[in-house]
Amino acid sequence: xxxxxxxxxxxxxxxxxxxxxxxxxxxxxxxxxxxxxxxxxxxxxxxxxxxxxxxxxxxxxxxxxxxxxxxxxxxxxxxxxxxxxxxxxxxxxxxxxxxxxxxxxxxxxxxxxxxxxxxxxxxxxxxxxxxxxxxxxxxxxxxxxxxxxxxxxxxxxxxxxxxxxxxxxxxxxxxxxxxxxxxxxxxxxxxxxxxxxxxxxxxxxxxxxxxxxxxxxxxxxxxxxxxxxxxxxxxxxxxxxxxxxxxxxxxxxxxxxxxxxxxxxxxxxxxxxxxxxxxxxxxxxxxxxxxxxxxxxxxxxxxxxxxxxxxxxxxxxxxxxxxxxxxxxxxxxxxxxxxxxxxxxxxxxxxxxxxxxxxxxxxxxxxxxxxxxxxxxxxxxxxxxxxxxxxxxxxxxxxxxxxxxxxxxxxxxxxxxxxxxxxxxxxxxxxxxxxxxxxxxxxxxxxxxxxxxxxxxxxxxxxxxxxxxxxxxxxxxxxxxxxxxxxxxxxxxxxxxxxxxxxxxxxxxxxxxxxxxxxxxxxxxxxxxxxxxxxxxxxxxxxxxxxxxxxxxxxxxxxxxxxxxxxxxxxxxxxxxxxxxxxxxxxxxxxxxxxxxxxxxxxxxxxxxxxxxxxxxxxxxxxxxxxxxxxxxxxxxxxxxxxxxxxxxxxxxxxxxxx
Amino acid sequence: xxxxxxxxxxxxxxxxxxxxxxxxxxxxxxxxxxxxxxxxxxxxxxxxxxxxxxxxxxxxxxxxxxxxxxxxxxxxxxxxxxxxxxxxxxxxxxxxxxxxxxxxxxxxxxxxxxxxxxxxxxxxxxxxxxxxxxxxxxxxxxxxxxxxxxxxxxxxxxxxxxxxxxxxxxxxxxxxxxxxxxxxxxxxxxxxxxxxxxxxxxxxxxxxxxxxxxxxxxxxxxxxxxxxxxxxxxxxxxxxxxxxxxxxxxxxxxxxxxxxxxxxxxxxxxxxxxxxxxxxx
Numbered sequence: 001x002x003x004x005x006x007x008x009x010x011x012x013x014x015x016x017x018x019x020x021x022x023x024x025x026x027x028x029x030x031x032x033x034x035x036x037x038x039x040x041x042x043x044x045x046x047x048x049x050x051x052x053x054x055x056x057x058x059x060x061x062x063x064x065x066x067x068x069x070x071x072x073x074x075x076x077x078x079x080x081x082x083x084x085x086x087x088x089x090x091x092x093x094x095x096x097x098x099x100x101x102x103x104x105x106x107x108x109x110x111x112x113x114x115x116x117x118x119x120x121x122x123x124x125x126x127x128x129x130x131x132x133x134x135x136x137x138x139x140x141x142x143x144x145x146x147x148x149x150x151x152x153x154x155x156x157x158x159x160x161x162x163x164x165x166x167x168x169x170x171x172x173x174x175x176x177x178x179x180x181x182x183x184x185x186x187x188x189x190x191x192x193x194x195x196x197x198x199x200x201x202x203x204x205x206x207x208x209x210x211x212x213x214x215x216x217x218x219x220x221x222x223x224x225x226x227x228x229x230x231x232x233x234x235x236x237x238x239x240x241x242x243x244x245x246x247x248x249x250x251x252x253x254x255x256x257x258x259x260x261x262x263x264x265x266x267x268x269x270x271x272x273x274x275x276x277x278x279x280x281x282x283x284x285x286x287x288x289x290x291x292x293x294x295x296x297x298x299x300x301x302x303x304x305x306x307x308x309x310x311x312x313x314x315x316x317x318x319x320x321x322x323x324x325x326x327x328x329x330x331x332x333x334x335x336x337x338x339x340x341x342x343x344x345x346x347x348x349x350x351x352x353x354x355x356x357x358x359x360x361x362x363x364x365x366x367x368x369x370x371x372x373x374x375x376x377x378x379x380x381x382x383x384x385x386x387x388x389x390x391x392x393x394x395x396x397x398x399x400x401x402x403x404x405x406x407x408x409x410x411x412x413x414x415x416x417x418x419x420x421x422x423x424x425x426x427x428x429x430x431x432x433x434x435x436x437x438x439x440x441x442x443x444x445x446x447x448x449x450x451x452x453x454x455x456x457x458x459x460x461x462x463x464x465x466x467x468x469x470x471x472x473x474x475x476x477x478x479x480x481x482x483x484x485x486x487x488x489x490x491x492x493x494x495x496x497x498x499x500x501x502x503x504x505x506x507x508x509x510x511x512x513x514x515x516x517x518x519x520x521x522x523x524x525x526x527x528x529x530x531x532x533x534x535x536x537x538x539x540x541x542x543x544x545x546x547x548x549x550x551x552x553x554x555x556x557x558x559x560x561x562x563x564x565x566x567x568x569x570x571x572x573x574x575x576x577x578x579x580x581x582x583x584x585x586x587x588x589x590x591x592x593x594x595x596x597x598x599x600x601x602x603x604x605x606x607x608x609x610x611x612x613x614x615x616x617x618x619x620x621x622x623x624x625x626x627x628x629x630x631x632x633x634x635x636x637x638x639x640x641x642x643x644x645x646x647x648x649x650x651x652x653x654x655x656x657x658x659x
Numbered sequence: 660x661x662x663x664x665x666x667x668x669x670x671x672x673x674x675x676x677x678x679x680x681x682x683x684x685x686x687x688x689x690x691x692x693x694x695x696x697x698x699x700x701x702x703x704x705x706x707x708x709x710x711x712x713x714x715x716x717x718x719x720x721x722x723x724x725x726x727x728x729x730x731x732x733x734x735x736x737x738x739x740x741x742x743x744x745x746x747x748x749x750x751x752x753x754x755x756x757x758x759x760x761x762x763x764x765x766x767x768x769x770x771x772x773x774x775x776x777x778x779x780x781x782x783x784x785x786x787x788x789x790x791x792x793x794x795x796x797x798x799x800x801x802x803x804x805x806x807x808x809x810x811x812x813x814x815x816x817x818x819x820x821x822x823x824x825x826x827x828x829x830x831x832x833x834x835x836x837x838x839x840x841x842x843x844x845x846x847x848x849x850x851x852x853x854x855x856x857x858x859x860x861x862x863x864x865x866x867x868x869x870x871x872x873x874x875x876x877x878x879x880x881x882x883x884x885x886x887x888x889x890x891x892x893x894x895x896x897x898x899x900x901x902x903x904x905x906x907x908x909x910x911x912x913x914x915x916x917x918x919x920x921x922x923x924x925x926x927x928x929x930x931x932x933x934x935x936x937x938x939x940x
Contacts, residue, residue, distance in 0.1 A: 039816035039830065149823065150881050153680070267828035 011220075015187035017053070017090040019254040024050035027257045028231055035077040036264035036272055044659040046257065052080075052166070054180070056087035057272075059169030061176045063118070063142055063160070067183065070114040070195070074098045074107070074130070075122020077236040080146050082249060084120045089193065092183045096195045096207070096455035097240040099594045100126060100401075101587070105536045105633055106205075108133035112195050114207055114438065115139045116610045120162070122633050123147035127154070134324045156503055189213035189215060195438055196243050198390045207438030208243075208390045218393040218432035219251035221414040226280070226360045230508075232258035233357075234466060237269050242595060243390040244364075248282055262573055274354035281361040285368035286596065287479065288383075290524070291353055292372050293500050297528045313341040314378070321346075321378030324404045346379045355381050362386050362398070364409075367471075367490075369498030373406035384408050387471060391447065391454055392416070393432030397469045409467035418469065424459040425475045435456075459488075477600060479510035485572030489600070492573050495560045499527040499590070501552060503583050506603050507575065510613055516614035520585055520605065541639055544580045550644060552582055557646040565650035574648040577614045578620075582639035610641070631658065675712055678905055680792065681881030685713030687746075687856060688889055689734070694743035696729055704740065705913040708788050711857065714888045716883055718900045720924075721905040721910035722933060727893045728770060730910065731859050734891065735767050747802040762790050768846040768853035770893075771863045776835040780826060781817065783834055787852030820851050823885070824878055840871035844878070853883065858882070860892040864899055870895065876903060901925065 013019045020559040023032065028047040035042050044052065061632055065071070071088040073095055096114050098107060100122065107129055111119070119140055121127045127145050134140050143159045145151060151161070169176070193212045197205040218346035236249040249260045258280070263272040270291075321333050331336075350356040353408050361376070361383045368385065376383040387397035396418065399410035412418045416430035429452045436444040448454045459478050472478065473490040481487050489507040489619035496505040496519065504524040509515030521544050530537055530546075537543040561574040585591040591603050602610065606625070613621035625637045675684045690709045696704040704726045713719050732738040733745070736757045743921065745752045747763065755763075766787070774783050787840045791813055794806035822825055826843055829837060833880050834845060843863060850858055876899060882888050894900045900907060901921040909917035909924055911933040917924045924930055 038815065038822055039827070040818070149885065150877075152884055153682075264827045265825070269826075 007215060011189065011216060013216070014189045015089060015184070015191065015575060016086050016193060016250060016254055017057075017187065019216070020046075020053060020086060023254060023257045030230060030257065031259045032253075033082070033260050034276070035079050035261070035262040036268070036275075039264075039535075041261075042276070044148070048541055049079075049083065051608075053083045053086050053090065054082055055166040055169045056080075056170055057090040057169065057184075058176050059165035059167075060087055060091050060093070060118070061183075062168050062172045064095050065091050065118060067120065067186075069093040070096050070116045071118045071120060072096045072098055072111055072114070072116040073120045073240065074126045075120075075146065075240070076100055076266065077240055077245070077249070077331045078122065078146065079260070079262055080279055081122060081240065082236075082260070084144075084162070085194070085234050085250065088118075089187070090180065090184045092186060092191075094192045094195055096197070096516055097246070099160070099239050099241045102594065103588065103628075104132045108136050110205060111140065112137045113642060114623075117141045119137070119143050119478060121145045124150040125145065127151065127159070128170065128443070144211065146354045154305070176474055181423060189214065189216070192435070196241060196246065196390055206440055206443055209435040209438050210243075210393055211435050214393045214432045214434060215247070215251045217415065218256065218395055218430070219247060219255040222247070222395050222398075223252050223256045225400075226326065228252060228256045228258060228280060230257040231254065231281045232359070232455055233261060233276055234258065234280050234282075235261050235263065235273055235278045236267075237263050237266075237273075237278055238282070238284075240592065243386075244282060245396055247394045248280075267461070274352065276302060276520045277354055277357040279357050279359045281358055281556060283361070283363060284595075285363050285372070287371055288363060288368065289500070292375055293522070294416075295349070295353070295526050296500070297524070300528070300532065310345055313345040314375075317341060317346060317378035318374055321380055322374060322404075324375055325380060325382060326404065330490075340539060342380070342504070345552070349382065355379075358382060358503070360384065364388060366597070368406060369496040370406040376476045377404065386413075387469065391434045392397065392428060392430060392603070393434070396426075396428050396456070397431060399468075403466070403468070405468070408463060408466070408470050410469065411467055412469075420461060421455075423475070424472070424478070426456045426458050426469070426471070427453045428456065430454050432577075465537045467562050469471055474572070481509060481512040481515075481572045482511060483572065486569055487573060489515075492517075492560065492564055495563060496556065497558045501529075502556060503566060504598065506585075506598055506600065507573070507613075508604065509573065512615070514576040515573050516611065518603070518610070519557075519578055519580045521549060521553065525583070541582045541637070544582060545639070545642065554644050554646055555580070557644075561646060565622075565648070571650055576648060577643055577645050577648050579610060579614065579641045579643045581610075582623070582641060583625060583627060585639055586627075588630065589626075613643060660730075663755035675714075676717075682714065682884075682905075684715045684905060687711070688713045688748065691733070691747040692744050692746060693732075693839060694730075694740045694745075695731060696726075696733060696738055696740045697791050701764075703913055704733070705742070707910070707913075707915045708743075708814070709915065709918055711889060711891060712906075713856075713889055714883070715905040716879070716892065716903050718898055718904035718907045719740075719891065719893050719910060720895075722909060725910040725913075727910055731767070731861055731891070731893060735765055735859055748918040763851065765852075765859065766850040766853040766857075767859035768843070768850050768861060768863060770865065772839075772842045772846055774834045774845060774849070777833060777835055779831050780848075781830050783818045783845055784820060784852050785813060787849035787924075788817060790853060791816070797829045816851055816854070820848050823881070824848050824851075824893060840867050841873070843867065843875065845873075847875075847878065851888075854886075855887045856864050856931070857886060857891060859936075860890065862893050862895065864894055872899065879903060881929050 024037050024045040029045050031043045032046040032049045032585040033044045071093050073081055075086055082436055088095045117139060120131050123131060125144060130143055144162050144165060145320040146162045148161055189212045191212055193210050193215045195207050195209050197207050234248055238245045238246050253260050261276045263269045299307055315451050320330055320338050323330055361381055364386045370467050370522055384399040388396045397410045398413050398414055416428055418428045420426055432456055457475050458471050459473055460469055461477040465469055473488040477489055479487040487510050493505045501522055502519055504520035506518045507515055523540055525550060526543060557575050559579055564574050565571050584591045585598060587594050592598055609623055610621060620640055620642050622640045627635050627637050675686050677683055687710045692708050694704055694707045714785055717728055719728050729738060736755045739754055774801040778877050794809055798804050798806040821830060826844060829841060834842060841922055884892055907921055907924045907928045908915060915928040916933055
């Protein structure tokens with residue numbers, strides 16, 4: 001086994017606040033943060049950022065924040081909230097960012113579990129949620145908020161406007177500066193940098209403790225891997241509670257000194273993306289899918305000439321684009337034609353999407369459809385895949401430039417060792433490996449062995465020849481069919497999801513003789529189709545129940561069956577019966593995690609009547625489902641769903657006939 | 660708000676009151692004295708008197724044809740009553756044209772949306788700043804001196820309102836492409852852009868779904884809270900009126916039949932009759 005030299009031995013800056021001080025010296029006048037506010041991009045240099053963070057840290061001291069306190073941060077991506085994390089670190093406290101769209105109960109669990117004394121809220125909405133849970137969660141002492149709007153009438157005896165806190169901090173400079181310097185100076189690589197709660201596809205969320213060493217070494221390695229440099233731009237729009245956002249917008253940004261841009265609001269994300277034109281970009285596959293769907297829908301409405309030009313050049317780009325990007329041989333004629341295409345189609349399209357300046361883009365979290373992946377690659381966007389998790393400070397494997405494919409997740413990241421256990425589960429060990437789960441020694445022990453190897457819970461294998469890792473499914477989801485064949489639901493679900501009409505699918509069949517599936521249609525894609533064909537519908541439910549929609553979905557399912565049948569190992573996973581669900585799977589109803597991964601067990605329990613019906617022989621089923629609205633109220637959705645049989649292929653058909 | 664201070668002095672003897680939720684309501688901002696409005700032989704408003712205080716949300720309600728919109732039009736100077744007088748900021752208001760009234764710090768929204776459909780949201784709201792622009796035609800045409808400076812100041816004010824009403828995502832969208840609920844919000848934004856002392860809202864909630872209504876309610880309360888804007892609104896949705904307003908005037912067939920807090924009005928016999936329907940002699 002290779003022994004890596006300890007990369008942390010040579011690090012001069014051992015904490016994020018120390019990196020901030022370094023950046024304020026080294027890149028004083030360069031832009032560190034930008035936020036669109038009042039229609040203009042407001043910006044802060046590294047020197048200004050340091051001043052703001054310092055004022056906030058002094059204010060925190062004045063409020064009595066102690067070493068080791070937990071500070072919860074809830075809100076959308078805004079510079080001041082990022083600063084509050086660094087300010088908390090500066091006084092020796094530990095920031096705990098939370099998902100801003102979490103409902104009050106979810107929030108209560110996390111706030112109580114970490115024992116947060118301080119909560120920094122983005123706006124009134126978040127303050128209201130915290131006040132709601134405050135009766136149950138007694139540890140909360142002070143609430144701070146960023147946006148003053150609507151806050152005038154609240155009882156402020158334990159509530160502070162963040163600007164006031166900073167003003168107080170500045171006023172107390174002489175008194176508290178010494179203490180601040182001392183507290184910041186104490187921070188070593190072993191101190192906790194941040195605590196992040198994993199969304200948890202099963203059970204309650206767990207607090208992952210990441211040390212300064214985890215974050216800084218990982219950021220250093222990954223920044224060097226992709227040659228990130230000052231002057232790069234990213235758009236910070238993913239939830240702050242997600243480890244990726246912490247690594248990109250704080251870890252790598254502070255290590256490299258690049259600029260973090262915060263959008264004006266969630267709805268303006270795409271406009272802001274275009275205005276900023278980031279050079280380094282991360283998005284889950286869903287975002288890329290949505291972008292592509294939007295482009296395709298708009299092209300359907302374009303004039304015939306434009307459509308033909310677009311289709312012609314996109315067809316050409318699919319052949320040549322990825323090869324050009326990988327630096328492989330391309331004939332001079334093709335190069336010339338690609339340049340023309342770039343002038344007419346690719347350039348303007350990239351510009352519209354805001355992806356023109358991208359040097360490195362990553363997608364991760366879920367499998368991305370090969371067609372979607374190739375679409376972006378063929379445009380000349382260096383889209384790559386990485387594989388990671390919170391416990392690893394993101395990076396486990398990633399794709400080096402020139403070795404990019406849609407079906408692998410790349411080679412181990414620098415400093416990371418990966419091995420495959422006998423049952424196929426992937427294990428890793430790296431400088432980014434988390435310290436522990438907070439107040440949960442049992443889970444820590446079962447996840448991380450004494451030698452530092454961490455179980456990912458995913459099953460995968462290294463491809464021979466290339467050394468690239470391929471992930472099949474969650475290890476615990478991989479099961480056996482009744483006849484002993486392998487059952488890998490994700491494999492089939494991903495194939496289904498690659499159709500633009502299908503947003504989500506859940507396949508069942510573990511321990512059974514055949515597979516069945518739930519399907520969610522994509523309201524954008526199917527809705528636009530309905531509009532173009534003059535088909536009236538008033539709700540998701542109605543659209544999902546239309547006969548022509550079901551026909552289309554059936555075609556998709558059968559196409560998938562045909563392709564699954566090609567794989568001898570997984571041919572048993574073909575879908576025999578399916579239905580289109582009457583509601584979209586939703587995180588508010590607990591059916592998905594906040595990062596939009598399906599919670600299989602919960603879906604299985606909640607819709608058990610539907611599963612029984614799929615294994616029965618009726619053509620339709622009546623069902624009632626409880627739904628939670630955005631404001632927390634509950635309602636009941638009633639529907640009669642049609643169940644369809646799908647054609648199956650190859651081996652599986654023969655087996656059916658034999659029965 | 661400009662002008663508010665001196666008016667408070669004018670009505671110094673009247674100290675206002677404090678609402679149940681602890682908001683301080685100031686002295687009388689505007690007083691309607693024995694207003695009668697006729698259109699030919701039809702009497703739209705018959706001898707009505709009531710007052711509006713600084714900082715309050717004042718509702719005017721009543722069945723269809725009760726004369727509510729006419730009343731609002733009297734306040735905004737669009738109609739001139741044949742009898743009675745309007746006392747504003749302590750002085751009797753002379754006969755004015757609507758634009759002159761607007762300059763005195765009264766802004767309004769309309770029952771039927773009256774936006775410039777082809778213009779962007781931003782430009783529509785900018786029109787609300789008209790009274791804050793002093794540059795002459797030459798300066799405007801040459802983009803010189805004051806014109807340039809004023810444009811920046813006004814854009815800043817408009818952006819604050821866009822931020823306040825959370826319509827950043829439609830800033831550059833032509834109004835014609837917006838759904839009804841958002842158009843109503845843009846109208847409110849334009850009225851707010853004038854930085855009014857008194858904001859008149861003519862059925863701000865009409866034709867909205869529950870979610871849009873909730874949003875609108877929150878914005879009206881936030882405006883009142885944040886800018887201290889005195890708000891006069893006409894509304895049919897009783898739930899909204901009772902929740903939002905500090906005091907309510909009830910009209911029926913051009914006459915005032917009730918005036919007081921929501922609770923008082925709710926228990927007023929005449930009001931119940933008007934709403935449940937009683938044969939008029």
